[in-house]
Amino acid sequence: MQREFILSNDYIFGDALNKVLAEQPQDLINIMKKSGLRGRGGAGFPTGLKLELVSKNDFDKKYVVCNADEGEPGSFKDRELLFNHTEKFIEGMIASGYAVGSSKGFIYLRAEYKWMLKKLLKKIEQLREKSYLGKSILNKNFDFDIEIRCNAGAYICGEESSLIESMEGKRGEPRNRPPFPVEHGYVDSPTLVDNVETFANLPYIVKYGDEEFKKYGTEKSPGTKLFSISGDCLKPGIYEFELGCTLFDLLEACDATDVKAVQVGGAAGITVAPKDFNTSICYSELPPEGSIIIFNNSRNMFEVLKNFTDFFKEESCGLCTPCREGVPKIADAVDKFIRKENVPDSHIEVLMELADVMKVASKCGLGQTASNPFVYIYKNFGDSHHLS
Amino acid sequence: MQEAETNINKIVEKYNYSHIELLSILEEVVDANGYLTEEMVKDLAKQLSISANEIYAVATFYSFINIKPTGKYVIRVCKTISCQLAGKNEIIKAIEDELNIKMGATTKDKLFTLKTTDCIGMCDKGPSMLIDDEVYHSLNPEKVVSTIREYKRI
Numbered sequence: 163m164q165r166e167f168i169l170s171n172d173y174i175f176g177d178a179l180n181k182v183l184a185e186q187p188q189d190l191i192n193i194m195k196k197s198g199l200r201g202r203g204g205a206g207f208p209t210g211l212k213l214e215l216v217s218k219n220d221f222d223k224k225y226v227v228c229n230a231d232e233g234e235p236g237s238f239k240d241r242e243l244l245f246n247h248t249e250k251f252i253e254g255m256i257a258s259g260y261a262v263g264s265s266k267g268f269i270y271l272r273a274e275y276k277w278m279l280k281k282l283l284k285k286i287e288q289l290r291e292k293s294y295l296g297k298s299i300l301n302k303n304f305d306f307d308i309e310i311r312c313n314a315g316a317y318i319c320g321e322e323s324s325l326i327e328s329m330e331g332k333r334g335e336p337r338n339r340p341p342f343p344v345e346h347g348y349v350d351s352p353t354l355v356d357n358v359e360t361f362a363n364l365p366y367i368v369k370y371g372d373e374e375f376k377k378y379g380t381e382k383s384p385g386t387k388l389f390s391i392s393g394d395c396l397k398p399g400i401y402e403f404e405l406g407c408t409l410f411d412l413l414e415a416c417d418a419t420d421v422k423a424v425q426v427g428g429a430a431g432i433t434v435a436p437k438d439f440n441t442s443i444c445y446s447e448l449p450p451e452g453s454i455i456i457f458n459n460s461r462n463m464f465e466v467l468k469n470f471t472d473f474f475k476e477e478s479c480g481l482c483t484p485c486r487e488g489v490p491k492i493a494d495a496v497d498k499f500i501r502k503e504n505v506p507d508s509h510i511e512v513l514m515e516l517a518d519v520m521k522v523a524s525k526c527g528l529g530q531t532a533s534n535p536f537v538y539i540y541k542n543f544g545d546s547h548h549l550s
Numbered sequence: 551m552q553e554a555e556t557n558i559n560k561i562v563e564k565y566n567y568s569h570i571e572l573l574s575i576l577e578e579v580v581d582a583n584g585y586l587t588e589e590m591v592k593d594l595a596k597q598l599s600i601s602a603n604e605i606y607a608v609a610t611f612y613s614f615i616n617i618k619p620t621g622k623y624v625i626r627v628c629k630t631i632s633c634q635l636a637g638k639n640e641i642i643k644a645i646e647d648e649l650n651i652k653m654g655a656t657t658k659d660k661l662f663t664l665k666t667t668d669c670i671g672m673c674d675k676g677p678s679m680l681i682d683d684e685v686y687h688s689l690n691p692e693k694v695v696s697t698i699r700e701y702k703r704i
């Protein structure tokens with residue numbers, strides 16, 4: 163069902179924060195754990211548990227980072243939250259800072275969203291003036307302030323360890339994990355990294371309670387999720403649905419007809435054919451990724467595949483071999499498809515094996531998913547000699 | 551050149567000569583000077599007490615840090631899938647015709663550099679592009695030409 167919680171205008175900044183600061187940090191962690199909220203950036207890690215892990219790390223300095231580096235092709239839901247619901251995710255950041263014992267937050271903003279930098283800075287300044295940021299917030303023994311750091315055009319920096327490297331003034335190459343940022347994050351300190359949408363859920367859960375939050379969605383995937391819908395439909399845009407919805411629900415809402423395929427989760431995601439449009443979108447079935455791109459029957463899936471493989475060719479950071487060498491191999495085959503050259507079945511088999519190797523042997527999410535478009539598009543729309 | 555030196559001095563001072571702020575420093579240097587020259591890299595290396603090599607390693611990782619001469623305005627047309635479905639090729643053609651350059655080139659008057667870029671998050675309003683930090687969406691050939699003409703008048 164379509165619902166409006168995160169996108170609702172029925173929201174007053176401070177309601178949640180007043181409640182949080184009147185209680186102990188552990189109380190917020192408890193309610194977040196009970197809510198069952200999972201990270202909305204893609205990985206789906208339980209938010210309450212992450213808060214607890216950072217809070218339990220006894221360290222002088224800890225950091226809260228809002229990952230606003232939404233670079234996945236077809237994803238733009240965070241753009242809406244950043245620009246039109248700024249206070250919601252900032253309130254989530256401040257409350258999280260209180261919960262984990264941090265006095266410093268960063269918004270890591272993608273370079274492509276620098277057009278909204280002034281507005282964000284102004285909002286932060288206004289909150290400082292109202293004493294919601296800065297020293298002794300709401301006259302409590304709690305300091306918290308926020309700084310903005312900008313990416314400079316590298317998709318990989320949306321991955322949390324690359325993001326941290328980038329914040330430290332280095333090449334945004336992913337780190338080996340473990341250790342995870344909750345232990346060794348920014349400047350080697352415990353760091354909470356969450357997506358914009360995850361932070362924006364927090365005020366709602368605090369204000370209305372975990373029981374109310376859990377009324378929506380499914381048992382294992384509670385709450386609502388924002389979807390960025392683009393491609394072949396009459397009403398592209400940002401939609402909020404309960405988890406457990408299906409692609410049929412989304413396609414109906416955005417007025418899409420004559421649909422050949424839907425790309426769920428952007429270039430790194432899954433290409434879904436019509437036979438699977440009734441699969442439930444939740445953490446245990448079709449992963450609830452924010453990016454939904456629709457292709458109608460006039461589209462050539464070769465061209466779609468080429469666009470995605472070219473994307474990864476450009477954005478692979480080149481650090482680990484399976485991704486650096488694997489992506490161009492796949493891209494070569496795709497170019498052959500486009501030129502209508504014969505690609506023998508035996509070569510396709512080798513590429514499928516290569517895709518598996520990339521999945522298991524790459525260090526970060528980019529390399530692990532870079533072969534997805536090839537695998538899913540070929541599986542759903544290819545036969546041994548051509549794609550349709 | 552002297553102007554660039556003054557800019558750099560101001561920027562590194564603002565960031566307390568701290569190399570952990572290197573990316574922010576590079577972003578500001580590029581904002582102020584258009585692109586990074588070899589002299590600037592050497593100057594930064596000295597002031598931040600790190601090697602020039604390290605600065606290049608970081609600068610070349612990020613696509614918005616220009617290390618080659620660019621025009622006063624950098625146009626980046628989104629080439630990712632949703633903007634492709636929405637017709638980015640027409641937009642690129644219209645810009646190439648208007649500026650009389652090919653993709654990747656800079657105009658003779660050094661006013662514009664034309665590039666493509668990966669997803670800029672305007673997928674519901676494609677085709678789209680950035681000119682420096684400004685975003686333009688729901689483009690069509692007429693709209694993009696009139697936008698560029700406005701920049702020519704500035």
